[in-house]
Amino acid sequence: MANARSNIRDVARESGVSLTTVSLILNNNDERISESTRQRVLSAMEKLSYTPSRLARGLPTRRANTLAVLVPALQHAFADVYFGEIISGIYEAAANRGYRILLEVARREYVRRKEYLTLLEDCSVDGILFIGATEEHRWLTEFHETDKPLIIVNNHFKQWDLHHVVCDYTAAGALAADYLIDLGHRNIGHICGPSSMVVTAEELTEGFLSRLAERGFPLSDRMVVEGQYLVETGKLACDELLQRNPQLTAIFAANDKMALGAYQSIRQHDRQPGKEISIVGCDDIPTAALADPPLTTIRMNFFEIGAESCQQLISMIEKKADDNGRKTISERLPIALIERESCCPPQVPA
Amino acid sequence: MANARSNIRDVARESGVSLTTVSLILNNNDERISESTRQRVLSAMEKLSYTPSRLARGLPTRRANTLAVLVPALQHAFADVYFGEIISGIYEAAANRGYRILLEVARREYVRRKEYLTLLEDCSVDGILFIGATEEHRWLTEFHETDKPLIIVNNHFKQWDLHHVVCDYTAAGALAADYLIDLGHRNIGHICGPSSMVVTAEELTEGFLSRLAERGFPLSDRMVVEGQYLVETGKLACDELLQRNPQLTAIFAANDKMALGAYQSIRQHDRQPGKEISIVGCDDIPTAALADPPLTTIRMNFFEIGAESCQQLISMIEKKADDNGRKTISERLPIALIERESCCPPQVPA
DNA sequence: CAACGGAGGTAAAACATTTTACTAGATGGC
DNA sequence: GCCATCTAGTAAAATGTTTTACCTCCGTTG
The missing domain is CATH 1.10.260.40 (lambda repressor-like DNA-binding domains)
Known part of the structure; x- marks a missing residue:
């Protein structure tokens, strides 16, 4: 009534x-x-x-004024700061331009039924932002030829050029290398990410190793151990490094979580992280500043990555009308070293 | 073509x-x-x-099969584990029942223009889940009389009975009190949440204080200091407590972040958290387990809260047809103490 | 004075569904 | 043989917009 x-x-x-x-x-x-x-x-x-009514409006225009954020099916994905920061950035940019955000998780069933395509066809959504893509998500190829509005956030694929926005992981690796060498470290270890699965992990390691080599201190393969971006795997990788070279004075971890895992490992070996063994992390998650000692790390600014990806996507969508030169979007955002207290010059053995 | x-x-x-x-x-x-x-x-x-087409379907049915998650306008809200865990739970429950999730932030403008109502009227959304409500969000009254499908997640308001699902904060407070007393502590301090702003903060403190009193060890008002749920405010509150009573042997913090702030404060006072001063946190965020020493805390299971809220909301929406006894939904989920290494019996002065 | 053009509109088709009320024909009961 | 009921379906209205093509004045031009 x-x-x-x-x-x-x-x-x-x-x-x-x-x-x-x-x-x-x-x-x-x-x-x-x-x-x-x-x-x-x-x-x-x-x-x-x-x-x-938004609904009624969308019908004739075929526009929902809504964007989908797609994340992989990980345990409690939205509770991860990494995704959270990116999503916050996406939200910000979307809201500023009058778009709404729909959350989607790419579960197995979801992918099998190609719901991500339905989403677009169905006019539920005008474009998709995919966060956390790995080699596992090869089905993304489907977006290759067709010019569907999809952006890969903070990753990309070498084989197909899909639109993407990433942090400059190569520069990040180089920066870490320079920093540790400048401090005087020569016995260095590296905990790398799952490089066969995610390109950015590969780029980071590549950037790190080639800068070390350039500066005349190449790193042996033995001193590179892989982790899965989790605290526990970081700890295990560090255990391994310490066993392979007990003289180790510095470690560069591919993300902050693994760096914190390294802290645990180092303590268990009765060494002091930040004093006897320097650590550089990567990402600058909030916990990094709270760690003891506060973690020196490379800031990736995920919020910015999210916002920028979102803006690019919206431009794509809105430009679509005057279908101008469909170039692949490929943007690379700058990074910075945040110096805290987890590094110092190598201690001379008494 | x-x-x-x-x-x-x-x-x-x-x-x-x-x-x-x-x-x-x-x-x-x-x-x-x-x-x-x-x-x-x-x-x-x-x-x-x-x-x-979902859009076309929604038009005659006035159903979008979509739920909105509304969060307050905090810096990078989605990057907060608290919100993240709840949202993960909500997503899970929604996906299982074929609903989608729309993200919304209640900025000032948003509220002024009553967009939250538009959302419903507009048929963009079938119901709303509000996370992070405080006394600041009095406009929620609008949902009081009308039977709009809104659920307050993990909070509630005393004045109006809005549908809500919360953790049992009173029980949590009592549990912490029992635990510390049983360990032998008599010089206790409490870092409470902003109790004038959020009812659950009040309930937690109330539960804690009255159990202490019941057991014969009432806490003086001087030993209760308020923080704003952030690490820094926890640290400041702890500074204050240590100054007011240097004999302090145990602290109960209203959330884990403030408990970690207390660690910092205690260290700066040259005391050992977990040994000389026991700490109990609340929430059980992932960082709690990684802290040094690992934090003993009360697990709230926010994922569960999110999932349960979402299920209740969906039931409300789907039941609406046979408009049976419109009782206010008010559910209280159980909590549990997670014992780690941040507590021990009080040390006898040498 | 006829033709033109612009200002300020409007009618109607299109968008993709759901849903209500109806029907034609078959079956069954008495 | 007639009415009632059931089965398998259909026509048409309703949902709330956008958009295209058109219309009607009215003031200018040539």
């Missing part, structure tokens, strides 16, 4: 104009409408407390 | 039946349709690779 939601027709009747007129005003296609009519219609809207 | 997305009409034509028939099959209103027709239509769908 009270719920007789008013529609555009009611507004038209109330203000004595046609549907078309109301619609034009709603869409700010002002040119054709006189100021007096405009005012009349606007106050009718006010009076009827009219709000246009 | 290739994009001539097929619709229900095409399917009807292809299989030689009416629109209605196709629609009925789509909605599994099987009873009226013969198996042979059904098969014919299904294969026509297959052949045309037809997917129904």
